[in-house]
Structures are given as structure tokens and as C-alpha cells.
Amino acid sequence: MRKAIAVLAMMAAAGPAAADWAEVLEEARGQTVYWYAWGGDARTNGFIEWVSDQTEAAYGVRVEQVKLTDTAEAVARVQAEIAAGQESGGAVDLIWINGPNFLAMKEAGLLHGPFTADLPNARYLDLSPEAPASIDFTVPVEGYESPWRLAKFVFAYDSARVAEPPATMAAFVDWAAANAGRMTHPTVSNFMGASFLKQALVELAPDPAVLGQPVTDAAYAAQTAPLWAWYDALRPNLWREGQAFPENESMQAQLLADGEVDIAMFFDPAAPAALIEQDILPESVRVFVPEAGSIGNISFVAIPRNAANRAGAMVVADFLISPEAQAHMQDVTVLGSYSVLDPARLSPDEAALFAALPSAPALPKLEDLGPTLPEPHASWMTRLTEDWAARTAP
Amino acid sequence: MISLRVLALLLIGAPVLAGAGMTLLTALGWQPAFGRTELSLAGFEQALAVPGLWTSLRLTLLTGIGASILSLALSIPIARWVVSRGRGAGWLAPWLAVPHAALAIGLAFLLAPSGWIARMLAPLAGWEVPPAFVTVGDPAGVALILGLMLKEVPFLVLVTLAAAAQQPVAAQMAAGRSLGYPPARVWVRGIWPVLYPSLRLPIFIVLAFSLSVVDVALVLGPGHPPTLAVLILRRFADPDPAQAVVASALAVGLLVVMGAAVLLWFLAERVIARFGSEVIAQGARGRPRGGLDVRVPMGLGAMLGLGAFGALALWSLARRWPFPSILPESWSLARWAEGAWLAPAAETLGLGAAAVALSLLLAVVWLETEDRSGTRAGLGAVIVLPLLLPQIGFLQGLTSGFIWLGLPPGRVAVLWALSLFVFPYVMIALAGPWRALDPAQIRSAASLGAGSGRRLWAVKLPILLRPLMVAAAVGFAVAAAQYLAVLLPGAGRVRVLATEAVALSSGADRRIAAVQALALAALPLVAYALALGLPAWLYRDRAGLRGGGHGA
Numbered sequence: 010m011r012k013a014i015a016v017l018a019m020m021a022a023a024g025p026a027a028a029d030w031a032e033v034l035e036e037a038r039g040q041t042v043y044w045y046a047w048g049g050d051a052r053t054n055g056f057i058e059w060v061s062d063q064t065e066a067a068y069g070v071r072v073e074q075v076k077l078t079d080t081a082e083a084v085a086r087v088q089a090e091i092a093a094g095q096e097s098g099g100a101v102d103l104i105w106i107n108g109p110n111f112l113a114m115k116e117a118g119l120l121h122g123p124f125t126a127d128l129p130n131a132r133y134l135d136l137s138p139e140a141p142a143s144i145d146f147t148v149p150v151e152g153y154e155s156p157w158r159l160a161k162f163v164f165a166y167d168s169a170r171v172a173e174p175p176a177t178m179a180a181f182v183d184w185a186a187a188n189a190g191r192m193t194h195p196t197v198s199n200f201m202g203a204s205f206l207k208q209a210l211v212e213l214a215p216d217p218a219v220l221g222q223p224v225t226d227a228a229y230a231a232q233t234a235p236l237w238a239w240y241d242a243l244r245p246n247l248w249r250e251g252q253a254f255p256e257n258e259s260m261q262a263q264l265l266a267d268g269e270v271d272i273a274m275f276f277d278p279a280a281p282a283a284l285i286e287q288d289i290l291p292e293s294v295r296v297f298v299p300e301a302g303s304i305g306n307i308s309f310v311a312i313p314r315n316a317a318n319r320a321g322a323m324v325v326a327d328f329l330i331s332p333e334a335q336a337h338m339q340d341v342t343v344l345g346s347y348s349v350l351d352p353a354r355l356s357p358d359e360a361a362l363f364a365a366l367p368s369a370p371a372l373p374k375l376e377d378l379g380p381t382l383p384e385p386h387a388s389w390m391t392r393l394t395e396d397w398a399a400r401t402a403p
Numbered sequence: 404m405i406s407l408r409v410l411a412l413l414l415i416g417a418p419v420l421a422g423a424g425m426t427l428l429t430a431l432g433w434q435p436a437f438g439r440t441e442l443s444l445a446g447f448e449q450a451l452a453v454p455g456l457w458t459s460l461r462l463t464l465l466t467g468i469g470a471s472i473l474s475l476a477l478s479i480p481i482a483r484w485v486v487s488r489g490r491g492a493g494w495l496a497p498w499l500a501v502p503h504a505a506l507a508i509g510l511a512f513l514l515a516p517s518g519w520i521a522r523m524l525a526p527l528a529g530w531e532v533p534p535a536f537v538t539v540g541d542p543a544g545v546a547l548i549l550g551l552m553l554k555e556v557p558f559l560v561l562v563t564l565a566a567a568a569q570q571p572v573a574a575q576m577a578a579g580r581s582l583g584y585p586p587a588r589v590w591v592r593g594i595w596p597v598l599y600p601s602l603r604l605p606i607f608i609v610l611a612f613s614l615s616v617v618d619v620a621l622v623l624g625p626g627h628p629p630t631l632a633v634l635i636l637r638r639f640a641d642p643d644p645a646q647a648v649v650a651s652a653l654a655v656g657l658l659v660v661m662g663a664a665v666l667l668w669f670l671a672e673r674v675i676a677r678f679g680s681e682v683i684a685q686g687a688r689g690r691p692r693g694g695l696d697v698r699v700p701m702g703l704g705a706m707l708g709l710g711a712f713g714a715l716a717l718w719s720l721a722r723r724w725p726f727p728s729i730l731p732e733s734w735s736l737a738r739w740a741e742g743a744w745l746a747p748a749a750e751t752l753g754l755g756a757a758a759v760a761l762s763l764l765l766a767v768v769w770l771e772t773e774d775r776s777g778t779r780a781g782l783g784a785v786i787v788l789p790l791l792l793p794q795i796g797f798l799q800g801l802t803s804g805f806i807w808l809g810l811p812p813g814r815v816a817v818l819w820a821l822s823l824f825v826f827p828y829v830m831i832a833l834a835g836p837w838r839a840l841d842p843a844q845i846r847s848a849a850s851l852g853a854g855s856g857r858r859l860w861a862v863k864l865p866i867l868l869r870p871l872m873v874a875a876a877v878g879f880a881v882a883a884a885q886y887l888a889v890l891l892p893g894a895g896r897v898r899v900l901a902t903e904a905v906a907l908s909s910g911a912d913r914r915i916a917a918v919q920a921l922a923l924a925a926l927p928l929v930a931y932a933l934a935l936g937l938p939a940w941l942y943r944d945r946a947g948l949r950g951g952g953h954g955a
Contacts, residue, residue, distance in 0.1 A: 043896060045895065048906055049906070049909065049910045049911070050910070050911075051743075051910070051912055051915060073896075075894075075895045075896055075898075076895070076898065076903075076906060077895060078906050078909060079640055081640045081641055082640045083895070085639065085640050085641065085647070086812070086895065088644050088647075089802070089803060089806065090806060092434060092435070092437065092644070092803070093803060093806035093807050095806060095811075100811065100812050100813070100894045100896055113643060117644075170532075190535050196626060196627060198637070249535075252542065252627065253537070253540055253542070253625060253626060253627050254626065254627055256909045257909060259910040259911040259912075260909055260910075260911070262911040263911050263913065266725070266911070267516075267517035267725075267726050268517065268531075268532040268533055268725070269516060269517055269532070269533045284911060287912070288722050288723045288733075289911055289912055291725060398454045398455070399454045401454075401627070402454035402455035402458070402628065403458045403542070403627070403628065
């Protein structure tokens with residue numbers, strides 16, 4: 010029955026949209042899409058190469074990954090081009106984007122769209138206004154970016170050295186006091202470091218509901234006071250006495266691999282299993298989340314308004330939300346990132362693709378990950394970042 | 404002659420000045436695309452309020468000036484040691500060809516608390532986890548200074564040797580010794596001060612480089628706060644366009660710092676010259692002292708260099724290498740076999756070869772025009788300007804300028820930016836041998852009826868093949884080592900070994916970073932081997948041409 014309705018819905022949705030899509034496919038053939046994506050993870054880079062092979066075979070669209078150390082570089086690039094009056098033929102065709110970078114580009118009118126609903130594979134997505142794929146850090150997506158992978162904050166620890174990891178964010182203070190120098194977090198100017206503070210903020214704020222609203226001076230002062238008290242108690246017992254911080258999550262993973270620290274953090278529950286699979290982390294590494302749950306969001310791709318290969322970029326965005334691509338991505342030997350598709354919208358054959366995926370000891374079960382807490386409004390992150398920089402500046 | 408100057412000005416000088424001008428305009432808040440055309444000093448006020456700015460400035464001065472002074476101080480006795488032995492300079496050129504970034508990544512693998520040295524000490528010290536020492540990324544920048552010195556000392560030794568080759572050093576040494584001075588004192592008080600004027604430009608190049616280096620500072624320097632150059636790069640990458648204003652203001656600040664450092668240097672020169680000439684005039688002979696044997700720092704440097712590349716080689720072949728194992732637990736060729744390094748290696752090769760070809764062509768045209776007109780245009784400040792200004796001070800402005808000119812970010816923009824740094828070195832390497840050509844040979848060719856074109860093709864260029872090849876190798880090494888000049892004008896699209904290696908060094912996988920860094924170090928060495936091997940092979944039957952010309 011459900012399938013019949015889906016087919017009917019598809020037929021109803023076809024018509025002019027399908028004709029438009031045929032035009033997009035026609036225009037995209039032969040294009041090379043420059044996908045600006047953080048390049049610090051070899052497996053993500055490998056997945057993007059796989060995407061290129063698939064889209065080239067199916068649609069004649071090649072993908073060239075431009076490996077960034079920070080997504081903000083791509084935003085700055087588009088800004089520089091628009092600033093110089095370059096309204097077409099821009100360098101950036103597709104950006105892996107989230108949160109403040111998306112907010113900045115959307116507000117500055119730098120993005121093409123809305124386009125998500127025009128993608129044929131959008132039929133697998135739950136795009137209702139409250140759905141995770143419709144909200145990026147509390148900012149409504151409104152079709153200006155298309156989802157591709159699920160991100161959820163987790164900690165990883167080396168079970169060979171740590172018997173009992175902290176159960177709550179508050180408990181990190183005592184744990185660090187007992188294990189001085191054995192944990193750290195990435196610098197807060199980096200997305201991952203900011204996420205660590207946000208994870209703590211969500212747990213420690215007197216009224217977490219306020220965090221969903223744009224930040225005000227009064228709300229900021231009231232909601233972050235417990236956070237900074239917590240951080241001031243934690244910081245002296247961090248790695249290098251809280252005077253230096255790794256640049257990003259990968260460098261922290263390297264510190265965990267070397268045994269310089271015992272705890273690392275990721276925005277991908279499968280990342281530790283993936284790093285074990287690659288012989289980077291020891292096999293004793295396991296995942297944990299605070300009892301109350303952890304913040305989560307979806308990673309998106311967006312298309313700048315001056316993109317040189319817009320049609321190709323749309324074809325790639327569409328392929329990324331195909332069941333085939335999502336199942337390949339969820340394979341722990343590939344990426345291990347959880348799918349963004351709505352399981353209820355998959356056909357039995359499509360669902361079977363996911364059921365057949367392998368598992369691993371360090372790969373947490375979905376039910377062990379606890380609830381997904383909403384991200385604070387993006388403006389909170391900006392304030393936290395600035396405040397942290399001022400508080401910790403030597 | 405005038406047209407040549409104009410050409411050089413357009414190709415080399417104008418982009419640098421325009422880039423610096425663009426940076427200044429942005430610093431004053433001129434961002435027409437965002438509707439901001441009113442000039443103000445707000446950017447500078449915000450720059451002064453950047454958290455950690457003063458610590459960052461102190462760190463920049465300490466590492467930049469510190470590395471320069473220490474390198475110069477060490478280069479003096481080492482140069483004497485090499486001169487006195489009459490040989491031993493052969494390792495200098497290949498070592499200088501190794502890009503900074505590759506060395507820095509290897510050093511980080513060697514010196515980190517979990518690095519190769521700590522692993523060797525671990526069984527003795529009983530470490531099961533890495534010691535809580537602060538080595539790489541130390542807040543005082545010691546690791547950064549060390550990384551810079553490993554490249555700058557050999558550079559300054561090489562230029563000292565080149566300057567010494569123009570002087571009757573052996574006779575001066577003999578005269579000094581016959582007056583009863585110990586050899587070290589003859590060198591420091593009699594010979595080196597005479598060489599110093601030729602060292603001034605290289606010293607300022609070292610100073611500008613040390614004050615504004617980004618790749619080495621990213622890998623070995625502290626991050627909280629980083630040096631000014633890294634701080635500026637981070638703000639240029641911020642999505643908020645207002646941060647570009649702050650970054651530009653800081654970049655202007657760095658240009659001022661560079662200017663002030665040069666002024667300070669001139670001042671110090673005067674003081675030392677006045678004080679020094681009094682000391683020299685007193686004529687105290689002193690005794691030959693034991694002092695510090697130069698072989699100690701040289702040996703230490705060689706061990707660090709070899710250790711760095713040893714660590715890189717092991718990591719590139721490791722499958723698993725946990726602390727505290729001295730050698731990898733298991734091995735794998737997979738990181739090489741995957742071939743992820745091939746595309747950036749090809750890009751490095753292609754861009755480097757193109758920049759070298761362009762620069763050589765321009766240099767030959769320049770020098771030949773001088774010959775034909777019989778006057779010298781002089782090297783001029785224009786040519787070396789790119790080497791004397793902090794790169795971050797003009798490259799971002801240059802990138803905006805390229806976009807204004809309708810030149811999109813990509814290979815062409817990168818090629819132009821690379822040539823800014825390659826051309827000066829090619830010109831410096833080629834001008835000496837070219838001008839030292841025996842004019843009698845050219846006159847003989849002319850008297851045999853060879854026109855100016857034929858004299859160039861059939862006489863000068865074949866005689867100068869070896870210097871031409873050496874200039875090409877020097878130029879290629881310079882091109883391969885460039886990081887910012889690829890990162891900014893390439894908009895991230897152009898991926899060379901230097902940018903890949905530095906990006907991967909902040910990743911989780913040391914093995915792939917090691918592969919890229921080793922490939923980066925190997926390419927210029929191959930270029931050197933070719934540069935030295937090709938003329939020797941082509942002229943294997945013509946002894947007179949094999950050794951022709953000077954080295955670089």
C-alpha cells in the first residue's frame with residue numbers, strides 16, 4: 010500500500026519536474042564539479058573519489074575534490090569572487106557545509122537555490138519543517154543545501170588505559186583532576202573544539218530551551234555562567250595544562266593514537282571504528298556519549314550562486330542522497346557515517362542494502378548513542394568562540 | 404634596456420606592489436563588493452584588539468629575528484671551517500633544495516613527545532606513554548627556530564662561500580696568521596667583515612622569510628596563539644568578510660614589522676661596525692681557544708636532518724607504529740602504492756618546470772640584451788622585492804588583483820605567483836657565470852662571421868649549459884617549496900606536494916603525510932641530479948665544458 014502511494018506520489022511529482030531534471034542531466038554531462046570539502050580524512054576523500062567514479066559512469070560528471078583544512082576557506086573564496094564582481098564561472102561548485110558557514114553564505118545571498126526539492130532522490134528525505142534534514146544548527150535550510158551525512162557528537166577513549174570514562178560533562182572535571190594532562194579538546198576556533206563547548210553548554214545551561222533562540226547579551230551571560238565555571242575548573246588539568254590545543258579532531262586522534270591523551274572526540278560515531286580499521290587507532294578504542302545524550306546535526310552540500318558547473322553540482326548532490334550512495338557510505342569499511350534517508354521511505358530492496366552492512370566492535374549500536382540533542386542557534390557558537398579566544402589568550 | 408625594465412616591472416614588480424597596495428586598501432576597509440568604499444582605520448583598531456596579538460607579535464619577533472641572528476652567528480665559524488678544508492661544500496646545494504615543509508614535517512615526527520627520539524629514550528626512561536614534555540609547538544617557538552635554522556645556516560654558509568670565492572682568502576689568512584692572529588680571529592676580524600656587504604641581501608631574505616613563514620610555523624610553531632603570519636592566514640580564511648579587513652590590517656602590520664626589523668638591523672650594523680673597528684684596531688692577538696668546535700652544531704644539525712628524514716621514511720612504510728616501539732610493528736607499501744601522491748607530484752613537476760622555463764627565458768633575454776646594448780640594467784630592487792616582503796603581506800591582495808584582471812584562480816595565477824619567487828633566484832644563479840664568460844671566445848665567434856643570434860645559440864648557451872642547468876635546478880627547488888604562493892592564488896584548486904603535505908600533517912594519518920613529504924623532498928633532489936648529470940653526460944668528451952661556469 011505504502012509503496013503504491015509512493016509510486017503515485019512519484020508519478021504526480023514527475024511531469025514538468027522530470028523534464029527539468031532531464032535538462033539538468035543534459036547540461037551536466039561532461040562537467041567537472043569542484044567539490045570543496047574538508048580534506049583531513051582520507052576515507053572521506055576516498056568516498057568522494059568513489060562518488061566521482063559513479064557519477065562519471067552514470068552521468069558523465071566528474072568530481073574533483075578540493076581538499077580544505079577549514080571549510081571557511083571555500084566561503085572566503087566565494088566571497089572574494091563575488092567581491093571582485095565574478096557572478097559566474099566561480100571556482101567553487103559544491104561545498105560541504107554546516108552551521109555558521111551556511112548561515113554566513115545564506116545571509117550574504119551567496120548560495121544557489123532553493124534546489125533540494127528539485128532533486129529526484131529528495132523523495133527519500135523527510136523534508137518536513139521540523140525534520141533534522143530541514144534545519145541546520147537551528148537555521149532553516151529552505152532548500153539552499155542538500156543533506157548527505159549524519160553527524161553526532163561522540164567521545165572516544167582507549168579502554169586499555171581508561172576503565173570508566175566520565176558519565177556526564179560535569180564529571181570531566183573530576184576525571185581530569187585525577188588524570189591530569191590526559192585529555193584535551195581541539196582549539197575552539199575549530200568546529201570540533203566549539204562542538205565540545207556546545208556539548209557542555211547544552212548539558213550545563215540553566216534553561217537549554219533558550220539556546221534555540223538567537224543569542225542576546227542577557228541570555229548569553231545567564232546561560233554560559235555555569236559553563237565557564239566548569240571550564241575554568243577543567244582547563245588547568247588539560248593536556249599541556251590547557252595552554253595549547255590540537256588544531257582539529259584529526260590531530261587529537263593522533264594524540265590518542267600516540268598515547269599522549271586518553272580521550273578524543275568526533276562528530277561521527279563511526280570515526281573511531283574507521284580509524285581502527287585503518288591501523289591508526291589501537292583496537293582498544295571505544296565510543297562513549299554522556300548519559301543525557303549528545304548534540305547532532307546533518308552535514309550538507311550547498312552550491313554557490315556563481316558556480317561554474319551548477320548542473321553537475323546538482324547531479325552530484327542528487328547522487329549523494331541515493332540509497333546506493335548512502336548504504337555505501339554507511340559501510341564501516343568505507344565511511345561508516347549513518348544515513349540521512351528516512352528509513353520509512355525505502356523500498357524493501359533498498360532497505361536490504363543497509364541491513365547487509367558489516368559491524369565492528371568499536372562501532373556503536375544506534376541505541377547506545379543516546380538521544381540526539383538539538384544544536385544551539387549558530388549565533389551561540391560565534392559568541393562562544395570569541396569569548397573562549399578572549400578568555401584563554403595568553 | 405628601458406623596455407626590459409618595463410617588462411620586469413610589469414611581470415615581477417607590479418604584482419607585488421599591487422598586491423601590497425590591495426592589502427593596504429582592504430585594511431582601510433575598502434571592500435566595494437560588500438558596499439564598503441569608505442576608508443577608515445577601524446580595521447587597525449580591531450586588529451589591535453585581537454586576543455593574544457601581543458604574544459603573537461613577541462613570538463614572531465623572537466622566532467623571526469632569533470632564527471636569523473642565530474643562523475648568521477653559526478654560519479660564520481662553519482663557513483671558515485669549510486673554507487679551511489677547501490672542500491665539504493658539496494652537501495650544501497642538495498640540502499638547500501629540500502623544501503622547508505618536508506623538513507618541518509620530518510622534524511615534528513622526530514621531536515614530538517611521541518616522536519622517534521622519545522621512542523629511543525623510552526626503554527631507558529621507562530615511559531609507557533609519551534612524556535608530558537612540550538616540544539613541537541612550544542610557546543616560545545624553539546622548535547620553529549630550530550626548523551628554520553636547519554635550512555638557514557646552510558644557506559648563509561653557501562652565500563658566504565660564494566662571497567669568499569671573490570676574495571684572496573688564502574692570502575689574507577696567511578697574512579693574518581703571520582701577524583700572530585689565530586685563524587678564527589683572522590676570519591672573524593679580518594676576512595668576514597669584508598665579505599659582509601655581499602651577505603646583506605641574503606640576510607634580509609632570511610629575515611623576511613623567518614618573520615613571515617607559514618608552512619614551517621603551521622607544523623612546528625605554537626598554535627595558541629600562532630605567529631603573526633599564521634594568525635593572518637586564519638583570519639583571511641574566516642567566512643566573515645569583516646575579518647579580511649582585520650587580516651589585511653595585521654598583514655600591513657607585518658610589513659611594518661619587517662621594515663622596522665631591517666632598520667634595526669642597519670642600526671645594529673653601524674654600532675657593531677664602530678665598536679668592532681675599535682676592537683680590531685687594538686690588535687689583540689688572543690690565543691687559539693678550544694671553544695665550541697663547529698663540528699658539534701654541524702653534527703647535531705646533520706643528525707636532526709637525517710633523523711627527520713629517517714622518521715619520514717619509516718612512517719611512510721609503517722602499517723602500525725604505536726608508542727613506544729622504536730620501529731614500526733608492521734609494515735606496508737600501501738601508502739605508496741595507493742598513489743595519492745602522484746597527482747600532486749605531477750602538478751608540482753609541471754608548475755615548477757613551467758615557472759623555471761619562463762624565468763630562464765626571461766633571464767636569458769635580459770642578460771643577452773645587456774650584452775648587445777653593452778650596458779647593465781643591474782639586478783635592481785624590483786627583482787628581489789618578492790623575496791624581501793612578507794609573502795602574506797601581498798599574496799592575498801595579489802589574488803584579489805588577479806580576479807579583478809579577469810584571471811581566475813588556478814594554474815595560471817599560481818604560475819605567475821611562483822615565477823615571482825623563481826625568477827630572482829634564477830637570475831642570481833645565472834648572472835654571475837654569464838657575465839664571467841670570456842669575451843675573447845665571443846669575439847672569435849664574431850670574427851668567424853657568427854651573427855649575434857648564432858653567437859648566443861652556438862657559443863654562449865652551450866658553454867653556459869651547466870650554469871643554466873644549475874639555475875634551473877635552483878629555480879625548481881624554489882618553486883617546489885612554495886606553499887602560500889600556491890594556496891592563495893590557486894584557491895585550493897591547485898594541489899601540489901607542499902600544500903598536500905602541510906594539510907595532511909594536521910590529519911590523523913602520519914603515514915600519508917610522510918609519503919607526501921618524502922615525495923616533496925625527492926623532486927628537487929632529482930632535479931639537482933639531472934642538472935649536474937646532464938651536462939656531464941652531454942659533454943663527456945669535452946673536458947673544457949664540463950666544469951664550465953660557476954656553481955649557483
